[in-house]
Amino acid sequence: xxxxxxxxxxxxxxxxxxxxxxxxxxxxxxxxxxxxxxxxxxxxxxxxxxxxxxxxxxxxxxxxxxxxxxxxxxxxxxxxxxxxxxxxxxxxxxxxxxxxxxxxxxxxxxxxxxxxxxxxxxxxxxxxxxxxxxxxxxxxxxxxxxxxxxxxxxxxxxxx
Amino acid sequence: xxxxxxxxxxxxxxxxxxxxxxxxxxxxxxxxxxxxxxxxxxxxxxxxxxxxxxxxxxxxxxxxxxxxxxxxxxxxxxxxxxxxxxxxxxxxxxxxxxxxxxxxxxxxxxxxxxxxxxxxxxxxxxxxxxxxxxxxxxxxxxxxxxxxxxxxxxxxxxxxxxxxxxxxxxxxxxxxxxxxxxxxxxxxxxxxxxxxxxxxxxxxxxxxxxxxxxxxxxxxxxxxxxxxxxxxxxxxxxxxxxxxxxxxxxxxxxxxxxxxxxxx
Ligand SMILES: Cc1cc2nc3c(=O)[nH]c(=O)nc-3n(C[C@H](O)[C@H](O)[C@H](O)COP(=O)(O)OP(=O)(O)OC[C@H]3O[C@@H](n4cnc5c(N)ncnc54)[C@H](O)[C@@H]3O)c2cc1C
Ligand code: FES
Ligand code: FES
Numbered sequence: 001x002x003x004x005x006x007x008x009x010x011x012x013x014x015x016x017x018x019x020x021x022x023x024x025x026x027x028x029x030x031x032x033x034x035x036x037x038x039x040x041x042x043x044x045x046x047x048x049x050x051x052x053x054x055x056x057x058x059x060x061x062x063x064x065x066x067x068x069x070x071x072x073x074x075x076x077x078x079x080x081x082x083x084x085x086x087x088x089x090x091x092x093x094x095x096x097x098x099x100x101x102x103x104x105x106x107x108x109x110x111x112x113x114x115x116x117x118x119x120x121x122x123x124x125x126x127x128x129x130x131x132x133x134x135x136x137x138x139x140x141x142x143x144x145x146x147x148x149x150x151x152x153x154x155x156x157x158x159x160x
Numbered sequence: 161x162x163x164x165x166x167x168x169x170x171x172x173x174x175x176x177x178x179x180x181x182x183x184x185x186x187x188x189x190x191x192x193x194x195x196x197x198x199x200x201x202x203x204x205x206x207x208x209x210x211x212x213x214x215x216x217x218x219x220x221x222x223x224x225x226x227x228x229x230x231x232x233x234x235x236x237x238x239x240x241x242x243x244x245x246x247x248x249x250x251x252x253x254x255x256x257x258x259x260x261x262x263x264x265x266x267x268x269x270x271x272x273x274x275x276x277x278x279x280x281x282x283x284x285x286x287x288x289x290x291x292x293x294x295x296x297x298x299x300x301x302x303x304x305x306x307x308x309x310x311x312x313x314x315x316x317x318x319x320x321x322x323x324x325x326x327x328x329x330x331x332x333x334x335x336x337x338x339x340x341x342x343x344x345x346x347x348x349x350x351x352x353x354x355x356x357x358x359x360x361x362x363x364x365x366x367x368x369x370x371x372x373x374x375x376x377x378x379x380x381x382x383x384x385x386x387x388x389x390x391x392x393x394x395x396x397x398x399x400x401x402x403x404x405x406x407x408x409x410x411x412x413x414x415x416x417x418x419x420x421x422x423x424x
Contacts, residue, residue, distance in 0.1 A: 022163025022196060022206075043197040045190055045256060057233070057258040063193045064259070065186075065206075067165050111254065132333035133253020 008072045010035065011079025019066045026050045028066035029076065037077035037106045041135075048134030051107035052076050058114045058133075077106035080113070088151040088158075089113060098147035100138035107134050112148045120159075122152055163196055164205045171289050174209035175308050183207050185308055187264030188231060190256055191272075214263075214310060217241070225313040228263030232275060235262075243322050247278035247341065250326040253333040263309045266295075267302060270361045270400045271335045277366045278324055280358035281341035284314040299365050317343050325421045326360075327413070329404060336361050337405045338414060340369075340421050344381075351385075352376045357418075361410055362397040371395035372418065386422045390415040 003018035010033065017032045026043075029035045029052070041047035043062045050062040053075040080087040089109050092098070099105045108131060115122055115130035122130070127148045136144060165186065168174040178185060182204035184192050196203055214229035219240050226235070235241050235248040236257065251260050251274050265275045266286065279295055286298040288307040295312070298305070323342045328334035339360035347353040355376045357369040371392035379385035399410035 020162050021165060024193065024197070044194050045252075048253070048255065051255055058255045059258050060190075060255045062197065063189050065163075065165055065189065065193065068186075068189075068208075114254075129332050130254060133255045 004067050006066050006070055008069045008074050010074050011076060017066075021067070023066045024062055025052070025054075025064040025066045025069055025074075026061035029061060029074075035076055035078050039103055039106055041103065046135070047104070048107040048111065048131075049104055051110045051134065053110055053114055056114070056117070058111050060133075075110070075113075077109055080109065087113075088154045089116070089148070092147040092151035092154065093144070096143045096147040096150060098139060098143040104134055104136040104138075108136065108144055112151070115148070116152055116155065120152060121156055122148070124149065163203065166205065166207050168207070168209045169211065171209045171211050171214070171308050171310055174207050175289055177207045178306060178308065180205065185263075187229065187261035188259035190252070190260050191264060191268060209308065219316070222316040223313065224316050225311050226262050227311050228261060228266075228309045230262050232257040232260045232262075232265075235275075240316075243317060243319050244275075244278060247275050247324045250274040250324070250336075250339060262312055266298065266309060266312070267305075270364050271337075271402055271404060273360055273366050274326055274336060274339045277339045277358045277360040278322075278341040279312055279314065280366045280368065281343050281356050282314040282317065282322070283343075283356060284312045287311045287313065296368070302365070321345060323421050323424070325417060327417055335404055338362065338399075338410055338417060340418055342421060344376075344422075346381075350380050351378050352381065359397065359414070361405075362399050362414065364398075364400065367397070369393060369396075369418075376422075381422055381424065383423070386419060389422070390419050393418050 006019055007016045015033055019028050026038055026040055029038055038052050038061050039049035041049035045060050045063045050060055051058055052061045054072050089112055111131055111134055119126055127145050166177055184203050186206040186208040214227040216227045217230055217238055218225040232248040232251045236245050251257055284295045285292045286295050287310045321344055326339040327337040341358045343356045345354040355373040357373050358366050359369050360366050372389045375389040375392045393415045394411050399407040401407045
């Protein structure tokens, strides 16, 4: 079957690839483009490890067909640090020991990023809600929630 | 296996393409791509339409029309659809809600279909290019349905006339033990003058609680007034058993949650 051309912006850079019909965005990112920051956990929409930001919204790359992303603006964890400096969320995840095996971390951070983009001073409930589609099997969630609240505080201090 | 996706500008052309065997319509993909990922080989091709009308929400007075491609997230964000926010937010976590469409929810088997439970209570009309049908008729025949749903429409209830409740074990997100939606109208003396109640997880698809509705007419919404309605709640139900809850458990807890919903 003919390959299908797909073009989108990934972390600010233009990408153009040929994919097989039905290729998920997760597989296109990892296998074609080499961005392995989104993780494939369940491929069923349940774990959130594959979460990426598409046109400003958090989405599951395992359930998104690459072909439907033509012209989209896609952000993944690998585009978050700037000039070798960790994003405040990445810093906070390290500082609060919110990462153990790290498998859920890329999805958690992307979901948290969308939250902070829209709600710079979230409540604890806002954080819990924003991360409710992401499963972590290691941390017990408390350090992750703390990390997001810490990053929010750090952001608002920087903005002040 | 390669899964061909064909995109059409018009619903008419997409409908024609959907006639080929093995093809399914692609809404948000949360069920259909998931099935393909699981190795469901009955799907060999996907069809979608980018017709902007499919993504439109139109509100004229209290008449609402929601395009089939509108997502749950878009409903929760809409300033004039506050009444439905609870039902739309009941569907999955944030990423699922950004993808899950109204059209796809109409086809979602139990324990899914939470938003459709709300639409059933609202007596929605389901539209295709060929015409309209009441949601109950659509749900009864949905397994054999091949036409693309274009929109759902209904009359927006008064804010205090619509109630929705979803019971799940994992908070804040988790699939339904059960869900209930009710559109209730009260007479000036406080008795129920009209009631439409829909249940999720009490069959393989959303269903009406007709015996309960009948038993509520002329009654007040207090412990004494709803007693007969609660006793009738399990009439005609055939709940699903899944890893979340057994049919027995769902039957036991339905009157409890229905009582809470009716008492407000
Ligand atoms: C992790 C997870 C959690 C979930 N949680 C919930 C939940 O809590 N509550 C809930 O209700 N659901 C839940 N769902 C199920 C699902 O996300 C929703 O029911 C959603 O609304 C389905 O819509 P979709 O657009 O993604 O459907 P798709 O997967 O695109 O399509 C589903 C079916 O409907 C058909 N279809 C879609 N649109 C149309 C149309 N316009 N015309 C004709 N046929 C059409 C497709 O061909 C397919 O057969 C969950 C799913 C996942 C993966
Ligand atoms: S891999 Fe996408 S949700 Fe688990
Ligand atoms: S850190 Fe291991 S799954 Fe979350």
